[in-house]
Amino acid sequence: MSFFNFFGSNKKKFESQEFFDYLNGQVKYLELKENVELGMFFFLGASQINHLNHSPFDLGIDAKDQSRMAAFMYEIISMYSESDGDFAQFGDLNDHVFQYQIYNTAYIINDVLLESESNIDSYLRTVDDLNVTIGKTDIDIDLMESYVGKPYRLNVIQNLLDGFFASMGDHLLAKGYDNKKSYDAGFAYYNMQVQMDSKGSMALFRIILTGLSPMYEAIWQFPVLFKMHKDHLYANHVFSSVLQFLYGGNANNTVNAIHRFHQWLFYKKGTSDIKDAFNFKSVEQDAMVVNLYHYSFEFRKAYMEQRSLFTDYKDIIDQELIDIEISKKDLFGKIVVAIHEKYGVAVTQKGWNSHGDYLQALAIFFYETSLHIMLPETILNETGDAL
Numbered sequence: 001m002s003f004f005n006f007f008g009s010n011k012k013k014f015e016s017q018e019f020f021d022y023l024n025g026q027v028k029y030l031e032l033k034e035n036v037e038l039g040m041f042f043f044l045g046a047s048q049i050n051h052l053n054h055s056p057f058d059l060g061i062d063a064k065d066q067s068r069m070a071a072f073m074y075e076i077i078s079m080y081s082e083s084d085g086d087f088a089q090f091g092d093l094n095d096h097v098f099q100y101q102i103y104n105t106a107y108i109i110n111d112v113l114l115e116s117e118s119n120i121d122s123y124l125r126t127v128d129d130l131n132v133t134i135g136k137t138d139i140d141i142d143l144m145e146s147y148v149g150k151p152y153r154l155n156v157i158q159n160l161l162d163g164f165f166a167s168m169g170d171h172l173l174a175k176g177y178d179n180k181k182s183y184d185a186g187f188a189y190y191n192m193q194v195q196m197d198s199k200g201s202m203a204l205f206r207i208i209l210t211g212l213s214p215m216y217e218a219i220w221q222f223p224v225l226f227k228m229h230k231d232h233l234y235a236n237h238v239f240s241s242v243l244q245f246l247y248g249g250n251a252n253n254t255v256n257a258i259h260r261f262h263q264w265l266f267y268k269k270g271t272s273d274i275k276d277a278f279n280f281k282s283v284e285q286d287a288m289v290v291n292l293y294h295y296s297f298e299f300r301k302a303y304m305e306q307r308s309l310f311t312d313y314k315d316i317i318d319q320e321l322i323d324i325e326i327s328k329k330d331l332f333g334k335i336v337v338a339i340h341e342k343y344g345v346a347v348t349q350k351g352w353n354s355h356g357d358y359l360q361a362l363a364i365f366f367y368e369t370s371l372h373i374m375l376p377e378t379i380l381n382e383t384g385d386a387l
Contacts, residue, residue, distance in 0.1 A: 041183045042172060043168065085190075090184075093185060102205075109208065147160065172185070218244075246363050265278070285358070292366050296373040318334055
């Protein structure tokens with residue numbers, strides 16, 4: 001049964017021009033390539049219900065109350081755009097393009113990068129009489145082999161997702177689609193797929209969603225945050241949203257200390273405006289990285305008496321930094337190397353997939369520097385004096 005038809009004539013209109021403008025504005029700020037942006041909106045529409053089913057937020061609804069939960073989901077997915085959910089209305093699109101990319105991306109994450117014991121096809125429905133597995137396509141051998149042997153790290157996933165969205169977006173771009181129409185087509189594709197194999201299609205979506213980078217996770221969470229915590233959402237620059245999803249929802253004393261410092265460091269007092277020294281689009285990358293490292297010593301001073309919050313913290317990449325004496329310059333090098341080992345991100349490199357990719361790298365550098373600046377017992381400046 002069609003998700004939208006579930007509501008019949010009782011559907012209410014939930015399209016919000018305010019949210020439409022907000023989401024488009026946030027995405028434009030990230031400066032994704034046009035094909036990546038279109039493909040992302042398609043998959044946002046296709047996977048939003050699956051994402052809501054696994055939301056980290058308390059939605060205030062008993063999941064067993066199917067009627068209320070369905071109504072809530074309908075409201076969330078309809079805020080950006082409202083569609084009839086009928087893929088037949090998008091007859092100019094080739095659904096195999098999307099099926100091929102979704103299957104291959106999920107396959108690479110599940111079978112290649114994670115080397116899961118459960119083969120991806122085990123999630124899909126097979127029609128024995130026709131000898132057809134719904135949702136399964138050929139493997140893109142060249143793409144698959146380019147990921148064989150690679151670690152499951154953020155930079156690898158970011159590049160995979162950007163390529164995934166771009167490949168779908170190429171088809172949408174060729175057909176003259178914009179963000180809204182791509183989103184509508186994505187939801188219609190979801191509606192078609194779940195009627196053929198609900199469990200299998202949701203499994204493919206979930207595998208990909210589980211790998212969303214913090215930048216993309218922020219975008220996927222915007223609808224719920226707009227609905228439930230609009231004031232908080234408006235008070236944050238998108239950098240802060242990316243940073244929060246980098247934390248992964250951890251709410252502990254260590255992360256809270258870093259987050260409070262970030263609010264003091266980046267925002268003009270009493271406002272939601274970013275300080276000029278941290279204007280992400282006007283300050284050069286080298287200067288930005290130097291600024292972040294410089295101000296991390298203010299964080300060290302503020303929390304020096306609570307170093308155990310950091311030395312005992314489990315999410316430390318370079319444990320060998322704990323309680324040592326090290327120069328300021330050498331510590332910077334150690335942090336850069338540690339970040340590359342954990343995330344595959346080279347924070348001093350030039351040339352990013354998008355401005356959002358760059359923001360994400362800065363969020364990683366800020367977070368990991370704040371953690372690791374607290375580990376040494378003594379940090380020496382250029383003259384050999386303790387800082």
